[in-house]
Amino acid sequence: MTESVDLQAENRDLRLQLQALISNARQNEQILRRQQELELRIIGVGGLKELVQEVLVSYRRSTELDAVTLSLVDPEYEVHRMLQGVEINPAELPDLVFFEDNCDLAQLFGTQLAAQLGPFNPDRHAFLFPGLDSAVRSVAILPLVRRQELIGTLNLGSFDKGRFVRGMATDFIERMGGIVAISLENVLNSERLKHFGLTDALTGVHNRRYFEQRLYDEVARVQRYGEGLSCLFLDIDHFKKINDTHGHQAGDLALQQVAQRIRGQLRSCDVLVRYGGEEFAALLTDTPEAGARATAERIRAAIAAQPFPLPDGSSIPITLSVGVATQGHYASSLSIEGVARALVERADQGVYRAKEAGRNRVAVVSLS
Numbered sequence: 001m002t003e004s005v006d007l008q009a010e011n012r013d014l015r016l017q018l019q020a021l022i023s024n025a026r027q028n029e030q031i032l033r034r035q036q037e038l039e040l041r042i043i044g045v046g047g048l049k050e051l052v053q054e055v056l057v058s059y060r061r062s063t064e065l066d067a068v069t070l071s072l073v074d075p076e077y078e079v080h081r082m083l084q085g086v087e088i089n090p091a092e093l094p095d096l097v098f099f100e101d102n103c104d105l106a107q108l109f110g111t112q113l114a115a116q117l118g119p120f121n122p123d124r125h126a127f128l129f130p131g132l133d134s135a136v137r138s139v140a141i142l143p144l145v146r147r148q149e150l151i152g153t154l155n156l157g158s159f160d161k162g163r164f165v166r167g168m169a170t171d172f173i174e175r176m177g178g179i180v181a182i183s184l185e186n187v188l189n190s191e192r193l194k195h196f197g198l199t200d201a202l203t204g205v206h207n208r209r210y211f212e213q214r215l216y217d218e219v220a221r222v223q224r225y226g227e228g229l230s231c232l233f234l235d236i237d238h239f240k241k242i243n244d245t246h247g248h249q250a251g252d253l254a255l256q257q258v259a260q261r262i263r264g265q266l267r268s269c270d271v272l273v274r275y276g277g278e279e280f281a282a283l284l285t286d287t288p289e290a291g292a293r294a295t296a297e298r299i300r301a302a303i304a305a306q307p308f309p310l311p312d313g314s315s316i317p318i319t320l321s322v323g324v325a326t327q328g329h330y331a332s333s334l335s336i337e338g339v340a341r342a343l344v345e346r347a348d349q350g351v352y353r354a355k356e357a358g359r360n361r362v363a364v365v366s367l368s
Contacts, residue, residue, distance in 0.1 A: 038062050039179050048079070048187045049086040055154070055180055056095045067132050067157030070180075071097040071105060073150070082191045084268060094130050102150045108141055113150060115174050116141040117164040120157065128155040137161035140170070142177030146185050154180050200274040202252055203259035211273040211281055218271075218283055219340045222327050230284040230292030233323040233347040234262065234299065237359040239278035242316060250310050254318060257308050265299045281347070289326040289364065296322045296362040304360055319360035323350020325367050342367055 038059060045051045052070070060068040072079055080098070083090050090096060099105060108116060108124065120129075120136045129136050136157040144152040154177050158164060198210035215231075222229045236242075236258060243251040255278065262280060263272055271283040284292050300320050307315035325346035327339055334342070346365040353363035 039176065042179055042183050045183060045187060046190075047086060048082050048191055049088055051180075051183055051187050052083075052088070052093070052096065056093070059176070063156075065156055065163075066159045067095075067129055067136055067155075069095040069097055069128055069130075069155040069157075070152065071099065071128060071155060072152040072184075073100075073102045073105070074098045075100050079188070082188070082195075085191070085195075087269075097128060097130065102152075105143075105153055106150055108153070109143055109150075113143040113145050115143070115170045115177065117168060117170065118166045119161060125155075128153065129157050132157060135159050138164040140164045140173055142173060142180075144177060144181035144184065146181055151181065151184070203256050203274050205259050205263065205280075206271065206273040208273060208275050208281075211271065211275065211283070214271050214283060215340050215344070216336055218285060219327060219343070220336050223336065223339070227286050228288040228291075228326060229343070230287045230289065230295075230324060230326040231343045231347040232282040232284065232292065232296050232299075233275070233344075233351045234280040234282065234296075234320050235322075235351045235355070236278040237319045237321055237355070242318075246310060246316065250316070253310065254308055254316065258303060258318060258320075261302055262299050265295065265302050279351075281344075287326070289324070289366075292324050292326055293362060293364055296324050300360065300362055321351050321354035321359050322362045323347040323352070323354060324362060324364040325350060326364075327367055339367075 038054070041058065042051065042054050045054060055070055056068055059065075074080060080090050090098065104127065117140045118138065120139050125136070125139050125141070128141065129139075136159065138158050138161050140156040142154040142156070143150055144154060156164070156173065198206055198213075200207045218229050221227070236254070239251065239254075242254055255274070259272070259274065259280065262282070266272055266282060266284075269285050271285075273281050275281040284295060287295070300322055304317070304319045307317045309315045323346070325343050327343050346367050350363040350365045353365070354361045357363065
């Protein structure tokens with residue numbers, strides 16, 4: 001009888017152990033499935049904005065981590081500009097940390113670029129977890145490497161001191177670091193190709209193709225939310241005379257300097273393009289007619305205030321004729337294409353009115 005009871009107890013214990021093993025296996029399977037799904041999403045991202053979302057938000061939720069930050073080496077502020085191009089302000093992303101070079105990051109790894117796991121050390125790790133350094137207890141720092149060069153780190157933090165310990169298996173997280181590094185390189189290359197295709201090679205501002213894409217997007221946004229959108233057309237006065245008198249090299253230099261001076265008078269959210277020849281165009285978001293007129297006058301005055309230097313030491317005065325048109329909520333009954341076309345036509349009419357009135361002035365044409 002005692003032997004039978006012992007066997008029953010042993011069988012019960014074995015069943016409980018088996019159930020625990022099965023439960024653990026299922027849990028691991030679910031974790032692995034979530035990991036694979038996340039990896040596929042990261043590999044398949046279409047742009048920088050989506051990659052940042054997947055890494056900093058989705059990955060943290062999927063792994064139930066307390067902190068995930070991404071450190072990027074950005075010496076030329078290229079990534080900054082790309083993020084601004086997709087309407088992300090890097091300053092508003094505390095989990096995205098930038099460095100002008102990889103020296104500080106390289107010191108974390110020494111001669112071997114391998115995952116670093118262990119307790120949180122304020123002196124070594126605080127700069128990777130801004131605002132969280134008082135709560136993080138254990139970390140995993142994953143190097144992002146492309147072509148044997150450290151381009152950043154993926155930083156995982158936990159409030160549990162036992163989450164990451166030295167000597168634990170790192171296959172999964174190292175795999176994720178490799179996927180993030182490859183995906184980052186892919187999206188940056190993709191953004192570069194887009195940039196080259198939508199940028200004027202001479203002046204460095206966007207081109208007409210980019211303007212037309214953004215115009216329809218911004219008009220649709222105004223029709224949806226009722227905010228103001230203003231369009232400026234800016235034409236250099238007597239530009240042919242500059243080329244004829246000083247040569248085309250001087251004309252090219254003048255275009256570059258005019259673009260820079262205009263850009264200096266606009267907000268980061270505004271769009272400036274070289275529309276064609278000596279004509280520029282700008283889209284001013286959330287800007288009513290009065291604000292657009294004031295911006296146009298400020299640009300006109302900035303161009304006329306100081307002559308533009310030439311390589312031979314001489315300088316030339318340059319002025320602009322500027323046309324202004326504004327879309328408001330009253331245009332919401334029209335089609336997007338109709339409003340976009342009317343906005344451009346009215347701003348262009350404003351340029352002609354400004355020139356007919358004597359040049360070096362601003363003319364506003366109402367959109368009705």
